[in-house]
Amino acid sequence: MVNGLRLPAEFRARIEDLRAGRAVPVxxxxxxxxxxxxxxxxxxxxxxxxxxxxxxxxAPGAYVFPGGSVDPRDGEAQPAWSGPGPAEWGKAFGADDKLARELVCAAVRETFEETLVLLAGPTGESVVDDTRGDDWEADRQALLDRSLSFAGFLERRGLVLRSDLLRPWTHWITPAVEPKRYDTRFFVAAMPAGQRARDVSTEADRVAWVRPAEAVERAHKGEWPMLPPTIATLAELAAFDTVADVLAAPREIVVHEPTAEIIDGEAYLVLPEDAAHHYPQG
Structure with missing residues (x-):
């Protein structure tokens, strides 16, 4: 049994090109x-x-968590900030202070852009209680078209970024065989009281609140397509009874980067051992 999943036949040529040096990973x-x-x-x-x-x-058609790429401006400014600073986040995620600031800002910004959930408040001990309304939507659109930086958004509204509402969870890198690759840090956060998460993203056509174990089961049945990092993360979260338990769980962040290999003439994505058992084997 292979620790991974079978890839479409066209990936074999890509794997061979990478091995031979005829192609360079993105x-x-x-x-x-x-x-x-x-x-x-x-x-x-x-x-x-x-x-x-x-x-x-x-990942067309895949079920995912909110998130997206870092905006370089996320690391250039220093917004009002409550909770662990960039140095602490950098230690957790193996990043320098600038990248750590970018990652935390991107986590909060992307979550707001895609779901209207905002991990920020008027003070370092409070959180915005409602992000619905035309004025919030105008700001969200400005963030999306990059006419407004995230730091500028927080400053305009007099808000403090609440990094203490986030916890580091895991770290995955898209395999070298893929034409689009991401070096992604995963965070977990509790839904703020009073806010409502909804789909406001043009990149999604369906949203759901789901028990992690149910989501994993749907993925295994082929009902909900998911990438390996999503399944592995959900499987880990299924072990917890409450959100407080999740947030209190000690985490040592391990970098996971699946590899593409040719096994018995077939192209396979081979998963890291500690994540492979969460995914249907190919």
Whole structure:
């Protein structure tokens, strides 16, 4: 049994080209992903997920968590900040201070852009209670078209970024065989009281609050397409009874980077050992 999944036949030529030096891996872009969690009174811990539209170049039709690429401006300014600073985040994620600031800002910005969930507040001890309304939507659109930086958005509204509401969870790098690659740090966060998560992203056509174990089961049945990092993360979260338990869990961040190999003439994506058992084997 192979620790991974079979790739389409066209990947074999790409693997051979990389091995022979006829092709060079694409440099991965830094990105941040946030697993927004809530406690459901009858169902336990639930995660917020979006289904990417079928026209997307990367992972079309896949169920994912909110997130996206770092905007270089995320690291250039220093917004009002409450909680662990860039140095602490850098230690957790193996990043310098500038990249760590970019990653935290990208995590909060992308989550707001895609779901209207905003991990920021008027003070370092408070959080915005409602992000619905035309004025919030205008700011969201300005962030999307990059006419407004995230630091500028926070400053305009007099908000403090709440890095203390985030926790580091894991780190995945897209395999070298892929034409689009991301170096993604995963965060977890509790859904702020009073806010409502909804799909406001043009990149998604469906959203769901789902128990992690149910999402993994749907993936294994082929009902919900998911990438290996998503399944592995959900499988880990399924072990917790409450969001507080998730946030309190000690984490040693390990970098996972699957590899593409030719096994018995077939192209396979081989997963890291500690994640492989979460994914249907090929």
């Amino acid at each position: 440099a991965p872009r830094h990105a941040a992903t946030v697993v927004v969690l809530r406690d459901h009174p009858g169902l336990g811990v639930q995660a917020f997920m979006l289904r990417r539209v079928s026209s997307m170049a990367f």
